[in-house]
Amino acid sequence: MAGSIPDEIGDLQNIELLGVRDGNLNGLIPSSIFNMSTIRQLSLGRNQLSGSLSANIGLGIPNLQLLFIKRNDLSGVIPNL
Numbered sequence: 001m002a003g004s005i006p007d008e009i010g011d012l013q014n015i016e017l018l019g020v021r022d023g024n025l026n027g028l029i030p031s032s033i034f035n036m037s038t039i040r041q042l043s044l045g046r047n048q049l050s051g052s053l054s055a056n057i058g059l060g061i062p063n064l065q066l067l068f069i070k071r072n073d074l075s076g077v078i079p080n081l
Contacts, residue, residue: 001025005049010035019043021068029053029069035060043068052076 002024009018010032018039025047033042034057042064049072057079058064069078 004028005030005033007032009033012036014038016063017041020047022046025049027051037061037063039064041066041068044072045069046071048073050074053079055079
């Protein structure tokens, strides 16, 4: 998988695990991904994702247990979930 993450990813329903490690993804992490209320594990590490994470990402993903985003080009502070 390569390219950017489409905004429509947030429209997916009943997803508990989303993993795209080493996927050659680039660009921003769309804010819609943080509206996937059923997601428990989000693994986007080892890509070329850039930008920063919104301070309120935890509001739309109350069930999140694991967030793996290392080895990207993200900047800023990782918000408390």
